[in-house]
Amino acid sequence: MGMMKRMAAAFKGEVRADELEAYRRAGGIVYTELExxxxxxxxxxxDGVNLWHGPQGAAGQLLCVWNAFVLQAIGEHLLDADYAADPRTSGFVPPVTAQQVEACFAQVEGWVSRARQAAGNPGYLVEQELLLPADLPEWAEASPCPLPHLHGMLAASRAIRQHAEVALGVFEQTVADADRHLNALRRLRQLVAEAATAADYAEGLLHTNPNPRMHEAIEQRLQRALEIYYHLGQLTAMPQLIAGYKGVDARRAVPPVAVPPVNARNFDPWCLTDPQKRGIWQSDPRARQAIKEMWEYDPDPARTLRIQAEIDAAFTGGAITYATDAGGNAYGSYYCCPWAAIYLVRRPVVIGGTRLRTMQQFTYEVSAEDVPRGGPFKREIVVSNFKPTNQVDYCDPDGLHG
Known part of the structure; x- marks a missing residue:
């Protein structure tokens, strides 16, 4: 990239989009899957197959491909709109755009993988792994939202709307017993009308060359349109979801839960450790010492336990489950003391103040390792794409056991 382009981007506070472009290229496989x-x-x-009664594997394939397509389309249109708005900084984007594009592209691979699994194995049911319909990633925030970003959202909504309306039309043709599903079909048509209205209204506002004060109003309407289209495609692919659908405003958080005091008789110091591997760690003398020291250094055990209680409640309620590899084998515990489980998010949930989205993987890291050196006691919900490792970290504060 030329010096002038880098200087212009730096002046505007924009960041390089090299990695985003790499993910865009990799995500191009979505369009073959979509065809x-x-x-x-x-x-x-x-063939007259009604998806209300048809093969669930096919429904899962259609749903996962739809989600991958929507996410890829949003990311691509955001990038292209920003480049078109100022060719001098093509290859650079505002931080809010970079953040949003990254969030969308990050989920594409997971949905494509699940689509291919469903296509290859009719017995694979994505609805047993994830709670559906899935939501879009969290929206990045900026005030005001850059005008090119809004144009990118509008362009994405146009492309997605076209596919959504065609998919719904084809779906309606297959419903031979429409009388039995009349209310559900009406609900889908209502969603189409709501999304189209929000998108049309936003487009009308954008054509007025809006001042920055109006950007939020436009952004909110485009966000709503995209969220509805995302859900609409999933409901069309898997109509069994319609009966329980509560709309795009439904958000689930873990309710407050009571936690036992650390000095209680029945307190289990291994309560943060992955239940699937707990016995292995309990038989390790170094692990037992590390767990003991972790609790001794914890300045607020109740806070530590409260977050774990939220994890347990989310697990019991089905919002999260243990993460597994493609073969269905559990990942096992995180490599650091207290060796917590690695989880997969099945529906949007808030744990420890962290909003977690469908398909994300996370674990709970608790560590007193830095406390003796004046550092903080760590309690963190770690979101990542975890990989198997033979590494073990006892995270002992005194540095005597690791």
């Missing part, structure tokens, strides 16, 4: 999914949808329609 195959649309062919499948037409074939099911020609």
């Amino acid at each position: 195959q999914a649309e062919s499948l949808r037409r074939r099911l329609a020609q």
Whole structure:
């Protein structure tokens, strides 16, 4: 990139989009999957297959491809709109755009993988792994939202709207027993109308060359349109979800829970450790010492336990489950003391003040390692794409056991 382009981008406070472009290229596989999914949808329609009663594997494939397509489309249109608005800084984007694009592209691979699994194995049911319909990633915030960012959201909504309306039309043709599902079909048409209205209104406001004070109003309408289209495509692919659908405003958080005091008789010092591997760590003398020291250095054990209680409540309520690899094998525990489980988010949930989204993986890291050197006691919900490792960290504060 030329010096002038870098200087112009720096002046505008923009960041490089090299990595985002790499993910865009990798995510291009979505369009091959989309063609195959649309062919499948037409074939099911020609065969008179009603997805209310048809093969769940096919429904899962259609749903996962839809989600991957929407996420890829949003990311691409945000990038392209920013480049078109100022070619002098093509290859650079505002931080809010970079953050939003990254959040969208980060989920594409997971949905494509699940789509291919469903296509290859009719017995694979994505609805047993994740709670559906899934939500879009959290919206990045900026005040005011850059005008090119809004144009990118509008362009994405146009592209997604076209596919959503075609998919709904094909779906309606397959519903031979429409009388039985009349209310559900009306709900889908209502969603189409709501999303189209929000997008049309936002487009009208954008054509007025709005001042920055109006950007938030436009942004909110475009966000709502995209969220509805995202859900609409999932409901069309898997109509069994319609009956329990509560709308895009439904957000689930873990309710407050009571926690036992650390000095209670029945307190279990291993309560933070992965239950699947707890016995292994309890038999390790170094691990027992590390757990003992962790609790001794914890300045607020009740706070530590409260977050774990939220994790346990989310697990019991089905919002999260243990993360597994493609073969269905559990990842096992995190490599650091207290060796917590690694979880997969099945529906949006808030734990320890961290908003977690569908398909994210996370663990709970608690550590007193830095306390003797004046550092903080760590309690953190760590969100990442975890990989197997043979590394073990006892995180002992005194440095005597690691």
